[in-house]
Amino acid sequence: MKNPLLCLLAALLFAQSVFSQSRYVILPKPAQLTEQSGQYTLPAKPVISVEATDSQARSIAQLLADQLNKSSGYSPNITTTKAKNGITFARAKGAGLGAEGYTLTVTPANITITAEKPSGFFYGVQSLLQLMPPAVFSPSKVGGVSWTVPCCTIKDQPRYAWRGSMLDAGRHFMPVPFLKKYIDLLALHKMNTFHWHLTDDQGWRIEIKKYPKLTQIGSVRKQTMAGRYADNKYDGKPYGGFYTQDQVREVVNYAQSRYVTVVPEIEMPGHAMGVLSAYPELGSNPDKIVEVATKWGVMEDVLFPREETFQFLENVLTEVMALFPGRYIHIGGDECPKTQWRQSRFCQELMKKEGLKDEHELQSYFIRRIDKFITSKGRRMIGWDEILEGGLSPNATVMSWRGIAGGIAAARQNHDVVMSPSTYYYLDYYQVDSKTQTVPIAIGGFLPLETVYSFDPSVSDSLTADQARHVLGVQGNVWTEYIATPEYAEYMAFPRLIAVAETGWTPQAGRNFEDFKARLNWHKKRLDYMKVNYFGAPINSTFTYQMPKATAAK
Ligand code: ACM
Helix, strand or coil: CCCHHHHHHHHHHHHHHHHHHHHCCCCCCCCEEEEEEEEEECCCCCEEECCCCCHHHHHHHHHHHHHHHHHHCCCCEEECCCCCCCEEEEECCCCCCCCCCEEEEECCCCEEEEECCHHHHHHHHHHHHHHCCHHHHCCCCCCCCCCEEEEEEEEECCCCCEEEEEEECCCCCCCHHHHHHHHHHHHHCCCCEEEEECEECCEECECCCCCCHHHHCCCCECCCECCCHHHCCECCCCECCCECHHHHHHHHHHHHCCCCEEEEEEEECCCCHHHHHHCHHHCCCCCCCCCCCCCCCCCCCCCCCCHHHHHHHHHHHHHHHHHCCCCEEEEECCCCCCHHHHHCHHHHHHHHHHCCCCHHHHHHHHHHHHHHHHHHCCCEEEEEHHHHCCCCCCCCEEEECCCCHHHHHHHHCCCCEEECCHHHHECCCECCCCCCCCEECCCCCECCHHHHHHCCCCCCCCCCHHHHCCEEEEEEEECCCCCCCHHHHHHHHCCHHHHHHHHHHCCHHHCCHHHHHHHHHHHHHHHHHCCCCCCCCHHHHHCCCCCCCEECCC
16 A cells, blocks of 8 residues: 555554454453443442342442452442442343343443343443453553443343353362452353362362361372373372362352352262272272372272262262352262272172163262262252263253263253363363474363354254253363463463353354454453463463473374
8 A cells, every 4th residue: 555645544444443343342242232322431439329228239339349449549439329420230120131131231421230130230240341441450550541431232141051161170279369360250251150170080179077088198199290191200299289168168159259150079980089099998999009190091990889988978068068059069970980890799799789781870870879869958960971871860960071962962861961072162172283383281182262162052953942951051171180380271271261151151143253353352451451371461471380391292
């Protein structure tokens, strides 16, 4: 373009398109957003009004006020009288917004959020913050910002009720402050479920008062694999860590105030070497010395379906249910080798007695017993899709991870399912091609952002409309074999988890990857203020935690 005027015009058009695009950048994308001209300017003394009897709305208003105060230095006042020029929270009864829906109306004069339930207000606030300048996410005061909100009307509600992420604290312990940050990031993206993987072969990480050896012995491994599995090298350093029950309550309460439900996972009957190191009598042989695993993978030592084991598990689950008030208790159920059961006279006799034709049915017997116990306490059991093998327990919800087949099979049996296929939602997989680029070590598999975004959880080709109603939603999983630190967990989870969030929230017809990418680009400014080490973040080089050694994949 030689003509300087044309150049100027092009530059102006580009600037305008970036500006107008950045005026309404909300992730996940709302179901309906009508842009309007004009803007609301936050007054120096913002007023947020809530209904006098609405204590939950008040708590959410307080979260908004706190964030505005931190970033702008303004001191919002929360009142119960409707304010001119203010931000108003109003309950909208029977407006068809559902449990998590909201409307957000921004005019030059005021802002109104309506919702039927508190979670709707909470999500209205998340959208409102994303309509403000990115600096609103700063943990400290930012000067020179014009605190404006572009006018619009939003009517929004989620596509799916379960929008979650699993974080594996078993392979690597994740400290409580990081869990809170992770929960904040879930909430920012309107995700409502934090699946906390608390026990595994490589460590038991939750205090159980009745069984202190679980954490005294089961939470510590002698050493950890260093580098790739195939190298079979170890760091020679003991590794441990667990959450006290007080810390668990702290995390659960924190999550609750952000409308995130915490789902604990207690693995059984496999992935149990943490338990067996402390209580070997629950496995194949009470005299067998089982150590907390130092290797990754699937282990042969598993829990045995003895009465003592069920008693133990019921006692553990009783303490777990007292700590986690949510509806779902995850019992793992994945990757349980059957070798020891096959070789055990006890197991073979039990199978005969119970009329079980193979070890898969024995696993099903195991899970059914646990299901019955959890159901008797008014909760719901959820497990990985292996719980389908040998017959699905009557009240089980299935988390489909080995692709989508398990989810489809369960929905066809009228069981609820959460879609979490490794092929789309395993955020421990490489996000760039490790064959051509040198990146920190990951567990294998290649899962770029676009692939994550491309998943349609409805699997509508395979289910009738009635069956499709059993798809509760979506979940992105962060397994931590190769993810030793919070920073690295952020690097692997983000931005891919935001793509998961949008697949779970936004109607399929409203989604487009190019549009998502453009919004994400702007959104990264917010993540920068929150010091999120997303893949490609400019703050990468400033980490205090050590990143795993960078190696190209073999
Ligand atoms: C799993 O990835 N083993 C559920």
